Amino acid sequence: MKVFELNGDLFEDVEGFYDEIDRLLTKDLTWRTGHNLDAYNDLLRGGFGVHEYGEPIVIRWLNFEKSKRELGADFVQDIIDITTDDRWGHRCTLELC
Numbered sequence: 001m002k003v004f005e006l007n008g009d010l011f012e013d014v015e016g017f018y019d020e021i022d023r024l025l026t027k028d029l030t031w032r033t034g035h036n037l038d039a040y041n042d043l044l045r046g047g048f049g050v051h052e053y054g055e056p057i058v059i060r061w062l063n064f065e066k067s068k069r070e071l072g073a074d075f076v077q078d079i080i081d082i083t084t085d086d087r088w089g090h091r092c093t094l095e096l097c
Contacts, residue, residue: 001056001093008063012070017079025050041082044090056091059083064096 004024011020018035026033027049033039047053061067068076083094 001058002051003058003060004050006059006061008061008065008067008070011067014071014075017067017071037078037082040079041088041090044083044088044092046090054089054091056093058093058095060095060097062097 006020006024011017015035018033018040021040021043022033025043025046025048029048033043033048044057045053046055046057051057080094082088083092086092
């Protein structure tokens with residue numbers, strides 16, 4: 001299973017979070033992804049040049065507590081809920097470090 005490390009030291013706000021997710025989960029796109037929760041959900045499903053559509057992945061969120069402070073508990077909880085709920089059509093495991 002592919003492991004993607006989301007390092008909380010590399011972003012300080014929501015826009016930076018989305019930029020980092022784009023860097024991790026997309027490759028060689030000729031268009032910009034949406035920076036919102038729906039687009040995040042789509043990226044988790046795969047098919048954007050890094051992992052195949054529906055391929056199980058692990059997201060290891062490094063420096064999670066820093067991210068939670070900077071992004072806000074509500075936003076972070078939304079991210080956790082989307083990432084771990086398999087009803088959305090993706091198969092993700094989330095590790096908070």
